[in-house]
Amino acid sequence: MIEFKDAGYSYGGQALFSRVNLELAPGSFHFLTGPSGAGKSTLLKLCYGELHPTEGHTTLFGQDLSTLSRDQLAHARQSIGVVHQDCQFLDHLPIEENIGLPIAVSRKDAVEARANLQELIAWVGLGERAHARPPQLSGGERQRAALARAVIMSPDVILADEPTGNVDWEMSQKLLRLLVELNRMGKTILIATHDLALIRAAKTHVQARVLRIADGQILSAGADL
Amino acid sequence: MSIFADIFAMFARDAQSDRVVPKTGYTATLTMFTSAAMAFLTVFALSLSLAADRLADRWGEDLAKSVTVRISAPVDQIASQTAATINVLETTTGVASSRVLNEAEQQALLAPWFGPDVPIADLPIPRLIEVIETDVGFDAAGLRLRLSVEAPGAVLDDHTRWREPLTIAARRLRLLGMTSILLIAAATAAMITLAANAALAANLQVIRVLRLIGATDSYIARAFVRRFTIRAITGAFLGTFLGMMAILLLPQSTDDKIFLTGLGFQAGQWMTPLALPFLAGVVAFFATRAASNRALRKLS
Numbered sequence: 001m002i003e004f005k006d007a008g009y010s011y012g013g014q015a016l017f018s019r020v021n022l023e024l025a026p027g028s029f030h031f032l033t034g035p036s037g038a039g040k041s042t043l044l045k046l047c048y049g050e051l052h053p054t055e056g057h058t059t060l061f062g063q064d065l066s067t068l069s070r071d072q073l074a075h076a077r078q079s080i081g082v083v084h085q086d087c088q089f090l091d092h093l094p095i096e097e098n099i100g101l102p103i104a105v106s107r108k109d110a111v112e113a114r115a116n117l118q119e120l121i122a123w124v125g126l127g128e129r130a131h132a133r134p135p136q137l138s139g140g141e142r143q144r145a146a147l148a149r150a151v152i153m154s155p156d157v158i159l160a161d162e163p164t165g166n167v168d169w170e171m172s173q174k175l176l177r178l179l180v181e182l183n184r185m186g187k188t189i190l191i192a193t194h195d196l197a198l199i200r201a202a203k204t205h206v207q208a209r210v211l212r213i214a215d216g217q218i219l220s221a222g223a224d225l
Numbered sequence: 226m227s228i229f230a231d232i233f234a235m236f237a238r239d240a241q242s243d244r245v246v247p248k249t250g251y252t253a254t255l256t257m258f259t260s261a262a263m264a265f266l267t268v269f270a271l272s273l274s275l276a277a278d279r280l281a282d283r284w285g286e287d288l289a290k291s292v293t294v295r296i297s298a299p300v301d302q303i304a305s306q307t308a309a310t311i312n313v314l315e316t317t318t319g320v321a322s323s324r325v326l327n328e329a330e331q332q333a334l335l336a337p338w339f340g341p342d343v344p345i346a347d348l349p350i351p352r353l354i355e356v357i358e359t360d361v362g363f364d365a366a367g368l369r370l371r372l373s374v375e376a377p378g379a380v381l382d383d384h385t386r387w388r389e390p391l392t393i394a395a396r397r398l399r400l401l402g403m404t405s406i407l408l409i410a411a412a413t414a415a416m417i418t419l420a421a422n423a424a425l426a427a428n429l430q431v432i433r434v435l436r437l438i439g440a441t442d443s444y445i446a447r448a449f450v451r452r453f454t455i456r457a458i459t460g461a462f463l464g465t466f467l468g469m470m471a472i473l474l475l476p477q478s479t480d481d482k483i484f485l486t487g488l489g490f491q492a493g494q495w496m497t498p499l500a501l502p503f504l505a506g507v508v509a510f511f512a513t514r515a516a517s518n519r520a521l522r523k524l525s
Contacts, residue, residue: 084437088430092247
């Protein structure tokens with residue numbers, strides 16, 4: 001589904017990581033952890049083509065992302081859901097419209113997604129806040145809205161960058177449960193987080209692979225996680 | 226996406242893409258104002274151009290068909306040379322009619338310079354004969370030759386000397402008006418491009434979000450293009466309306482050969498400025514489309 005082949009990324013002449021070989025199989029659940037600045041967000045951006053590797057290749061659904069045109073890349077992104085660290089909303093639109101944005105930009109027939117919009121908003125617990133604008137929402141509400149927007153088109157892959165970074169423990173558990181539920185529906189999940197407690201909690205619900213990024217290498221984490 | 230698809234998308238009502246770009250911002254006011262001001266100026270340039278065109282045509286037509294023969298001879302020969310000239314003119318192919326201007330007509334011609342009370346009869350003023358050509362016209366060189374033999378005091382003035390510079394001046398004035406319209410269109414495009422660039426720069430977050438969720442560049446560009454095109458059309462409509470009102474309020478004269486009072490539109494020409502909002506829309510469409518595509522390419 002997503003594959004890194006000898007991929008590496010350098011910024012300002014300094015290698016963040018190199019020779020990464022990684023494959024995210026369909027329906028798998030992954031955590032990516034490591035210290036701040038290790039390159040977790042960068043690795044996620046390589047997955048959906050916001051950045052391109054400075055060495056090697058990344059492929060999405062078998063397509064080398066660096067060879068795609070801008071339009072092809074945009075269409076490829078419509079098949080994945082991204083929960084960004086700072087959510088990234090259009091602040092002038094109500095949250096309901098923000099969640100429905102992928103329907104508007106998609107070329108696919110989105111009748112089902114349109115019909116499910118209200119149900120999805122209720123599923124993430126924002127039924128009564130649907131008409132509020134993003135700045136009026138709490139951190140947790142914004143994260144749930146970002147998750148709803150990521151899944152509205154029923155993508156096969158969901159990438160989440162620190163999805164519980166700005167919320168309390170109770171809310172992070174709620175978000176985790178939503179992600180686990182999506183994984184049970186067959187979605188491939190990759191979550192970048194430095195929250196080890198969240199990873200431990202998740203492992204009680206789902207069989208998750210934990211990847212640790214440190215010193216420019218990506219390794220499978222030990223059994224303590 | 227092709228240009229045709231973008232044009233089609235312009236007219237397709239897409240409520241969502243209309244809303245992705247925030248409506249507020251100084252670029253909205255700037256685009257509307259620029260478009261209105263430029264349309265206002267274009268109405269005047271158009272009016273100038275059309276008036277110059279009419280004037281050039283009329284001067285050309287009027288003077289081309291009217292020729293004067295001036296009899297400058299000793300007083301005792303004026304009558305005989307006038308008769309000889311009339312005789313020559315009546316037998317010249319291409320002359321429709323000829324007649325000697327009477328005293329009152331000659332006095333009217335001199336009045337602007339000497340006043341209405343000039344005693345024409347007491348002055349050695351040449352006799353004037355007005356000649357009207359047929360559509361085919363006559364051979365001026367041949368006529369001059371015959372006159373020099375039969376009426377040596379007769380001088381044929383076909384007005385070429387001063388008709389040509391006037392007509393050329395009027396045609397250049399028309400060209401100047403058209404050039405002004407092109408310059409105004411170019412300035413409008415430049416201003417709208419600047420405003421579009423400013424809007425794109427101010428809405429980087431919008432572009433980032435749309436790209437994150439898989440929006441193609443053409444979808445993003447369309448949102449900006451549509452917004453700016455509609456603003457330009459609205460502004461141009463307002464500017465055109467005000468310009469036409471101003472032209473309507475200009476003092477008019479029944480004498481359409483007087484240039485300054487002939488500025489304006491006549492009959493069907495009043496429809497011409499109505500094309501300006503559409504043209505402003507076309508200029509805005511292409512200017513914003515180019516600016517958006519360039520900016521989005523840079524942001525990749």
